[in-house]
Amino acid sequence: MLQENINIKFIAEKANVSIATVSNVINSKGRVSVETALRVKEVIDSYQYSGNLAAKNLRTRKSYLFGVVVSLLQPEGRIKNNPFYWELVSGIESKAREKSFDIVLKGIESPEELTTFITQRNLDGLILVGAKSDSPVVAKVKELDLPIVFLDSYLDESAPFQVGIDDAFGGRVATEHLLSLGHQRIALITGDLEPDSVNGRRFRGYRSALQKNRSFDQNLIFESDTSAQGGFEATEKIITETNATAILSFSDVSALGVYKCLNEKGCKIPDDYSVVGFDGSYFSTFMTPTLATVKQDVGEKGEKAVDLLFLQIEDANRLKQQSRISLPVTFMVGSSTAPPRSTRR
Amino acid sequence: MLQENINIKFIAEKANVSIATVSNVINSKGRVSVETALRVKEVIDSYQYSGNLAAKNLRTRKSYLFGVVVSLLQPEGRIKNNPFYWELVSGIESKAREKSFDIVLKGIESPEELTTFITQRNLDGLILVGAKSDSPVVAKVKELDLPIVFLDSYLDESAPFQVGIDDAFGGRVATEHLLSLGHQRIALITGDLEPDSVNGRRFRGYRSALQKNRSFDQNLIFESDTSAQGGFEATEKIITETNATAILSFSDVSALGVYKCLNEKGCKIPDDYSVVGFDGSYFSTFMTPTLATVKQDVGEKGEKAVDLLFLQIEDANRLKQQSRISLPVTFMVGSSTAPPRSTRR
DNA sequence: CTGAAAGCGCTTACAG
DNA sequence: CTGAAAGCGCTTACAG
Numbered sequence A, B: 001m002l003q004e005n006i007n008i009k010f011i012a013e014k015a016n017v018s019i020a021t022v023s024n025v026i027n028s029k030g031r032v033s034v035e036t037a038l039r040v041k042e043v044i045d046s047y048q049y050s051g052n053l054a055a056k057n058l059r060t061r062k063s064y065l066f067g068v069v070v071s072l073l074q075p076e077g078r079i080k081n082n083p084f085y086w087e088l089v090s091g092i093e094s095k096a097r098e099k100s101f102d103i104v105l106k107g108i109e110s111p112e113e114l115t116t117f118i119t120q121r122n123l124d125g126l127i128l129v130g131a132k133s134d135s136p137v138v139a140k141v142k143e144l145d146l147p148i149v150f151l152d153s154y155l156d157e158s159a160p161f162q163v164g165i166d167d168a169f170g171g172r173v174a175t176e177h178l179l180s181l182g183h184q185r186i187a188l189i190t191g192d193l194e195p196d197s198v199n200g201r202r203f204r205g206y207r208s209a210l211q212k213n214r215s216f217d218q219n220l221i222f223e224s225d226t227s228a229q230g231g232f233e234a235t236e237k238i239i240t241e242t243n244a245t246a247i248l249s250f251s252d253v254s255a256l257g258v259y260k261c262l263n264e265k266g267c268k269i270p271d272d273y274s275v276v277g278f279d280g281s282y283f284s285t286f287m288t289p290t291l292a293t294v295k296q297d298v299g300e301k302g303e304k305a306v307d308l309l310f311l312q313i314e315d316a317n318r319l320k321q322q323s324r325i326s327l328p329v330t331f332m333v334g335s336s337t338a339p340p341r342s343t344r345r
Numbered sequence C, D: 001c002t003g004a005a006a007g008c009g010c011t012t013a014c015a016g
Helices: A008-015 A019-026 A034-047 A053-060 A076-081 A084-098 A111-121 A136-143 A167-180 A198-212 A228-241 A252-264 A298-314 A316-320 B008-015 B019-026 B034-047 B053-060 B076-081 B084-098 B111-121 B136-143 B167-180 B198-212 B228-241 B252-264 B298-314 B316-320
Strands: A065-071 A102-108 A125-129 A148-151 A161-165 A186-190 A221-223 A246-249 A274-279 A292-295 A323-327 A330-332 B065-071 B102-108 B125-129 B148-151 B161-165 B186-190 B221-223 B246-249 B274-279 B292-295 B323-327 B330-332
Touching: A008 A019, A008 A034, A019 A034, A053 B053, A053 B111, A065 A084, A065 A111, A084 A102, A084 A125, A084 A298, A084 B084, A084 B102, A102 A111, A102 B084, A111 A136, A111 B053, A125 A136, A125 A298, A136 A148, A148 A298, A161 A167, A161 A298, A167 A186, A167 A198, A167 A246, A167 A274, A167 A292, A167 A330, A186 A198, A186 A228, A221 A228, A228 A246, A228 A252, A246 A252, A252 A274, A298 A323, B008 B019, B008 B034, B019 B034, B065 B084, B065 B111, B084 B102, B084 B125, B084 B298, B102 B111, B111 B136, B125 B136, B125 B298, B136 B148, B148 B298, B161 B167, B161 B298, B167 B186, B167 B198, B167 B246, B167 B274, B167 B292, B167 B330, B186 B198, B186 B228, B221 B228, B228 B246, B228 B252, B246 B252, B252 B274, B298 B323
Parallel strands: A065 A102, A065 A125, A125 A148, A148 A161, A161 A323, A186 A221, A186 A246, A246 A274, A274 A292, B065 B102, B065 B125, B125 B148, B148 B161, B161 B323, B186 B221, B186 B246, B246 B274, B274 B292
Antiparallel strands: A102 B102, A292 A330, B292 B330
């Protein structure tokens, strides 16, 4: 007694109609009488029939699949450790699910792998995270006739759909907060500092605030890994090599290392050093003292990216329209900042 | 000049062979002469042809797709905040990629959604994370004739393929560490305490260690959210309602809240309270004082799960074989534990 | 309103 | 060693 495959033909037979009618019912084409439709639906329900997407895909060229690519070409560390990716992917998935799209998560090691991935799977859209403007992946992908959204990237107009946050503003507002407290020497801990990157923009904000105040100093900038360890090592240098009174870290994760190092060296936060982070991670309010930070909504970033994908799918004309979404950030006051020691009494 | 679709027919024409031969070359069936194979390969390369998986899938019933499902039926908070999921998914993805499988990440809200997902996409395998033994999803999924691996679940023999860690051992070793320091009253902060769950097993380890020592006390157990906030709230109660000298948290994330609360109340770690976490998160060594914790390798858990999937795919006979992989955990000494105050001088 | 037929791009017996 | 043909499960003109 072998289980017959439940496919459209099986349903058609049970409902005494043709497979074309079953298809019309499923896709609500409306060219079916109400009674027939009802009967077909009943059969579908009773057998829990749910169609074969591969066959549908083959016929319609739609896969209902979005690719989410986190380039492995980036420094390995960032991928494994950044606690944000899950939140991001979570936002993407839930938004995609609303419209019955699935997401396939893919790490790639070369541009060719990406195009192969896209064509093999007939992807309906692609979300690329943290692509660098000069990356061969970006060049390759822009040639494709496919809805794409770049996340946390700063690409030129040839990549019309991008979602990010106001990084420059975040960098500026964090710096201005420290300036307003009276800090003049604000050390910076940053990841990779390419100009057209998230860090690059945050840096611009930092620099412009300081330049307005004539206190920008190249020697206070420390490029390190975006990780707790990276923050720790940068802080060691800051303590010994500079006379900074405040530390701005372009990620909360690094700020963990800043705290650790300051604690080990017997430096008090905020008495000896004020500290400001970036991201507004779930743990920032649980650090002691509470970390002042620039908060962003990572989940929403993912959701917006999916919105832009659907925009491109639903209205092909918009393909030409520029649409860079820049989500706002908020400065979160914490107990990790105070006026510098010299100005206090 | 419209771009012709590059499909198997196109390649066949360019190479002057039939599509059957192209197919045989692609799939290395070996029934093709060396010269022909070479010529075909050249054409394939020059057009960067990469096949259509939907068509292949339709024909062969293989999708080269694994589903990774994090049940949304669990308390919402756990999904969004747990920093481990990314590490887990990262391990799954990289292992799957080695054998050219892609993974589709899916949140589900009902058992029906899951079966629909599986049949629609013709999944070749499924990884289910943190399923409860009495969950309808588990019941539904076990009926299916599909390679499945349960992660961090404690199901009976009817679910032969499971991957987890030695939770009971972890709970025991953490407790014994505190006992050996002289602590008698060890408060416990745990998430959901179902018997057949990760927390349930860790609890068994905790309880058995304490019972052996005749110091198990039901009043020292605090069930709360697996989150920093949950840890914070539980600690407030521990301080005011108990005379505990040590706190064991079944997650490092909660331990963040423990630290926060103790700091706020002016309690010193480890002088007033010893603290032990669980998981060995990237941030545990960056807490001050360094958190003693039970370390697990989340990425490896994901990789092992994929291994078990391939085991089932490659050898259908093993479908009956029991194979629960329990990965080891290591106790990581930290600066967060010390003998209780009363025993010190 | 309904159904027969073609075709999406593959693989796989089968014949030669 | 090679190719013609059938068929996987759908959708979509098209005819009736």
